[in-house]
Amino acid sequence: MLENGLKDKLGELTTELDNLKEDHAKELAMVKAQAEARAVQAQGVGRALAVDEATLPRVSNAMTIAELKVELKARDTTGKFTKGLSSWSKGDFMCELGQGTPRLSAVAEYRCVEELRDLVKRQKCAVERERQRVLREQEEERRRKREEEQEEMRRQEIERQREEDARLAKHEEGLHTHTSLCHGCPLAPTRELLIRANEYRRMPRDENPLTSCDVCNVEKEYNPKVKIVWSCVKCDYDICWECYQVESLPEDQRDEKRKEIAKMKEAERKAEIKRKEYNPK
Structure with missing residues (x-):
């Protein structure tokens, strides 16, 4: 259709140019006669x-x-x-x-x-x-x-991204099968969930430095040792392994578990101090 339009336009321009030449020829003949x-x-x-x-x-x-x-x-x-x-x-x-x-x-x-x-x-x-x-x-x-070609390419790229997002959303929905007392919705392994790092690349959710535990509010950016294990994409909920050990228990057992974890941390801290005393370098 575009080629036909160009041909028609070229035909119109050719006709107009022929008419212009004919007018000029008439004017030239008139000047000669004068x-x-x-x-x-x-x-x-x-x-x-x-x-x-x-x-x-x-x-x-x-x-x-x-x-x-x-x-x-x-x-x-x-x-x-x-x-x-x-x-x-x-x-x-x-x-x-x-x-x-x-x-x-x-x-x-x-x-x-x-x-x-x-x-x-x-x-x-x-x-x-x-x-x-x-x-x-x-x-x-x-x-x-x-x-028009660039706009069509952008439209196709947007459509492709939408299809990819829909496919991933369906895939992630199937990953939310783990139920726990820490959250009302089924959870999915954080490692298997992907988030968009930029326009062309995705990365695992647990590798994002801005991912933080919704219980202790510790971000991986400030504490790389934090290990986010379970997530809910619908609620944007994430929980680390340490908090999960407590929050997944019934209410009457959580205090006892917190004390146990605190004792373990204290023992690890003392062991680290002794190690530094014997190995100052």
């Missing part, structure tokens, strides 16, 4: 290009500097006098042109040629503008196509 009519009227004969030397206008001191400058540029075929004429005096112009020489810029044929040059210049400018317009439209079409 020039020939002026030449015939000036000569009084049917030969438009006939030159009567006796009737030719001449260069004289009566001409202004502006007229002399136009005459000098009319005779200049090499582009030598395109610049630097502002400092010339009338004597400089007369010396270069010559007193009494034919005045080319006043001849009807020369004016006709100048009109033709202007017409050709306008046509070239019009053709160039049309070419630039077509190029801009083509570039705009290519840019729009690239944006």
Whole structure:
């Protein structure tokens, strides 16, 4: 469909350019006809290009500097006098042109040629503008196509991520099979749960440094030894192994378990102190 649209647009531009060329050709023919009519009227004969030397206008001191400058540029075929004429005096112009020489810029044929040059210049400018317009439209079409392709790629990537999230959510839902007194919902092993680390990678939930135990509120970032063992994705609930040993017991047994854990920690602390005393390095 896009190719058909481009073909139709190119056809319209071609037709418009042909019409423009036809108009320019008509204008050129009209200018030629006017020039020939002026030449015939000036000569009084049917030969438009006939030159009567006796009737030719001449260069004289009566001409202004502006007229002399136009005459000098009319005779200049090499582009030598395109610049630097502002400092010339009338004597400089007369010396270069010559007193009494034919005045080319006043001849009807020369004016006709100048009109033709202007017409050709306008046509070239019009053709160039049309070419630039077509190029801009083509570039705009290519840019729009690239944006559509990029948008389609982004849409496909978002859709792929959604499908991946849905698949993982279904998989994680099947992992929540462990029931415990510490939480009302079934729990899943934290190690087997994945969280998004960035746009392209996932990581195990227990490796996330911001994961913290919801009972003791200790984050792995500040205590790497904390081991998160059970989680509930729906409730965003996590519990470490030490708290799980206590919270999974009935209410009447939890205090006794806490005291037992406290004694174990104290024994480990004393053992560590003794080890450092015997091995100071």
